[in-house]
Amino acid sequence: MDEFQHAVGECLVRHRSVLDVLSKFQEANARVHRAVAKAVTTCGCISVNARRPQIPAHSTLRDLKSYMDDHIEGKLCESCREVLEEELGKQLFYLVALCNLFDLNTFDILIKENRKLTTLGMYHIS
Numbered sequence: 001m002d003e004f005q006h007a008v009g010e011c012l013v014r015h016r017s018v019l020d021v022l023s024k025f026q027e028a029n030a031r032v033h034r035a036v037a038k039a040v041t042t043c044g045c046i047s048v049n050a051r052r053p054q055i056p057a058h059s060t061l062r063d064l065k066s067y068m069d070d071h072i073e074g075k076l077c078e079s080c081r082e083v084l085e086e087e088l089g090k091q092l093f094y095l096v097a098l099c100n101l102f103d104l105n106t107f108d109i110l111i112k113e114n115r116k117l118t119t120l121g122m123y124h125i126s
């Protein structure tokens with residue numbers, strides 16, 4: 001991760017302004033959404049079937065996971081998977097670029113988040 005962060009810093013010549021990085025990060029996020037939408041509406045390898053979860057009364061917090069659905073039906077085909085990976089990669093690039101601009105270590109952030117997950121478990125609400 002540190003190596004990737006260094007490489008991003010070396011590559012970030014054209015979009016050095018924080019405003020450029022923020023807008024490119026936002027654009028990359030929109031392209032991730034579009035890749036998923038295209039997999040549904042253009043390719044059709046997956047579909048989204050969403051509805052309100054049916055949670056029985058007196059369920060415990062621990063029970064919730066079994067009632068929650070990802071609403072995805074099917075599996076990404078190879079082509080859509082490649083597109084999504086590409087777009088997520090760009091998003092990761094701009095996330096790391098943002099870290100670089102503020103002198104934040106991406107790996108440290110990852111470790112802190114992992115620590116929260118392991119400490120709080122399912123109570124870690126994001």
Ligand SMILES: [Zn+2]
Pocket residue numbers: 039043044045046076077078079080081
């Ligand atoms: Zn597909």
